Amino acid sequence: MSMTTTVLYDHPGPRARVRNAVLSVVFGVGLAALLWWVYAKFDQAGQWEGSLWKPFAEAPTWTQFILPGLRQTLLAAATGMVLSLAFGILFAVGRLSDHRWVRIPAGVVVEFFRAVPLLLMIFFIFYGVPFLIQGPVSAFWSVVVGLTLYNGSVLAEAFRAGIRSIPGGQGEAAYAVGMRKSQVMRLILVPQAARAMLPVIVSQLVVLLKDTALGYIVAFPELLQRGVNDLSANRGNVVAAAIVVAAIYILINSLLTTLANWLDRRTRRRGFRIPRQTAAPDSTPAGGATVAEPQG
Amino acid sequence: MHVFADPTNLDAYLSGFLWILKLTGASAVLALVLGVFLAAFRVSPVPVLRGFGTAWVNIFRNTPLTLIIFFCYFGLYSTLGVNLSEDLDLNNFWLGVIGLSVYTAAFVCEAVRSGVNTVPAGQAEAARAIGLTFFQTLRIVILPQAGRAVVAPLGSVLIALCKNATIVGTIGVIEASSVMKQLINDNGDAVIPIFLVFAGTFAAILVPTGYFFGWLANRLAVKR
Numbered sequence: 001m002s003m004t005t006t007v008l009y010d011h012p013g014p015r016a017r018v019r020n021a022v023l024s025v026v027f028g029v030g031l032a033a034l035l036w037w038v039y040a041k042f043d044q045a046g047q048w049e050g051s052l053w054k055p056f057a058e059a060p061t062w063t064q065f066i067l068p069g070l071r072q073t074l075l076a077a078a079t080g081m082v083l084s085l086a087f088g089i090l091f092a093v094g095r096l097s098d099h100r101w102v103r104i105p106a107g108v109v110v111e112f113f114r115a116v117p118l119l120l121m122i123f124f125i126f127y128g129v130p131f132l133i134q135g136p137v138s139a140f141w142s143v144v145v146g147l148t149l150y151n152g153s154v155l156a157e158a159f160r161a162g163i164r165s166i167p168g169g170q171g172e173a174a175y176a177v178g179m180r181k182s183q184v185m186r187l188i189l190v191p192q193a194a195r196a197m198l199p200v201i202v203s204q205l206v207v208l209l210k211d212t213a214l215g216y217i218v219a220f221p222e223l224l225q226r227g228v229n230d231l232s233a234n235r236g237n238v239v240a241a242a243i244v245v246a247a248i249y250i251l252i253n254s255l256l257t258t259l260a261n262w263l264d265r266r267t268r269r270r271g272f273r274i275p276r277q278t279a280a281p282d283s284t285p286a287g288g289a290t291v292a293e294p295q296g
Numbered sequence: 297m298h299v300f301a302d303p304t305n306l307d308a309y310l311s312g313f314l315w316i317l318k319l320t321g322a323s324a325v326l327a328l329v330l331g332v333f334l335a336a337f338r339v340s341p342v343p344v345l346r347g348f349g350t351a352w353v354n355i356f357r358n359t360p361l362t363l364i365i366f367f368c369y370f371g372l373y374s375t376l377g378v379n380l381s382e383d384l385d386l387n388n389f390w391l392g393v394i395g396l397s398v399y400t401a402a403f404v405c406e407a408v409r410s411g412v413n414t415v416p417a418g419q420a421e422a423a424r425a426i427g428l429t430f431f432q433t434l435r436i437v438i439l440p441q442a443g444r445a446v447v448a449p450l451g452s453v454l455i456a457l458c459k460n461a462t463i464v465g466t467i468g469v470i471e472a473s474s475v476m477k478q479l480i481n482d483n484g485d486a487v488i489p490i491f492l493v494f495a496g497t498f499a500a501i502l503v504p505t506g507y508f509f510g511w512l513a514n515r516l517a518v519k520r
Contacts, residue, residue, distance in 0.1 A: 007420045009430040024344045115499040117459035127480045128487035213360030238370045253358035
């Protein structure tokens with residue numbers, strides 16, 4: 001099953017090497033031409049002028065716009081992570097309950113929040129809830145609650161898949177030594193599931209971090225709002241600002257992804273690992289594919 | 297439900313979801329084509345192609361979609377003057393489709409690549425043994441089998457794409473979420489019914505889609 005991609009082609013002989021070299025050159029030239037075209041287009045629009053990039057060498061750009069934005073992004077992401085993990089564990093256990101009156105509502109809640117676009121949730125909390133509670137809801141909390149409901153539901157499915165894939169003997173042994181159902185869950189099943197699903201969980205946290213950028217739409221002063229919108233309103237350098245901010249996002253998310261891959265390798269090396277496939281079959285389709293869940 | 301009894305509101309609701317479906321359909325086709333090519337690049341023997349595929353995936357998968365859509369509008373359109381249509385609505389629509397496809401293609405690529413990894417190595421070795429070239433191996437032997445393995449992940453990608461289409465509202469396409477925001481602002485007394493109708497429509501479209509792809513994946517799975 002683990003086919004290394006090199007199985008797909010033979011070790012290149014003389015002709016294949018020539019062909020690969022030609023392909024490399026042709027594609028490389030094409031790519032260079034495309035990049036040059038983009039560069040020239042930007043140049044034509046005056047996007048490489050020093051005045052547009054100079055702000056990034058000045059301290060106020062960072063201290064007044066980018067860093068405060070980054071701080072808000074990380075704060076919202078961290079709060080959302082903690083809350084959605086709690087939500088995920090609660091509803092995963094709820095869906096596995098023996099009581100129908102717990103299991104069915106938990107299932108409905110999870111399915112519902114997974115199907116509703118996050119932006120719709122945020123709009124409802126930010127614009128709708130104030131009518132209900134007769135008071136304003138801060139942009140921070142509308143983003144965090146929206147993130148929690150969506151990512152918590154996805155995590156609940158991941159946890160459920162994890163709990164179901166733990167060998168049945170674990171639970172039976174725990175019952176045999178006289179534990180109650182809640183103890184079995186809390187002491188035996190959830191800790192093992194959390195460990196097995198750690199890479200999936202971290203990947204979902206990358207999604208959560210990216211999704212904080214939706215806060216831009218309700219004027220939450222996070223990285224996209226402060227670093228691109230407000231900064232370029234002052235300096236008129238929207239393309240430059242977008243490139244710098246994108247680089248920051250890519251850097252942070254790559255670090256988190258590297259962490260996820262490292263955890264993946266580590267759990268595998270310890271010899272305790274639940275194969276990806278077993279996470280998918282009978283649970284709902286996204287069960288095994290949460291890694292690839294590309295929400296905004 | 298008095299809000300939706302008003303024909304203007306009903307029209308807005310319907311056209312909002314029509315935009316979502318159009319955005320999803322156009323982007324799904326583009327992203328699928330792009331993603332399969334990127335996946336082929338990533339497993340190819342040519343290092344430049346592999347590097348290009350890897351760079352694409354790492355850049356676009358790690359950038360928030362909101363930023364990509366934002367850039368499509370303010371970067372491509374306002375600054376660089378990329379004009380896709382005379383009609384402003386249609387121009388914004390196509391800018392949104394570009395942003396969504398570029399982003400989603402990275403996820404399609406990763407799904408297809410993981411599908412390629414589920415094909416037993418013997419299949420590729422056998423294909424090589426009978427003298428198929430890399431391109432033939434991929435086209436005739438590997439991708440058809442990988443395709444069956446990636447039905448479920450591609451289903452999740454499609455569902456996420458449909459939900460992500462709401463973000464294109466940022467650049468002025470009056471899709472479902474913008475319509476909901478407007479209706480909520482106009483009808484403060486009925487925020488819960490409005491939300492339930494919009495969220496319910498998404499759930500009614502997407503939950504069955506999810507189960508359909510799960511069923512399809514089971515049906516098409518290569519039994520090994």
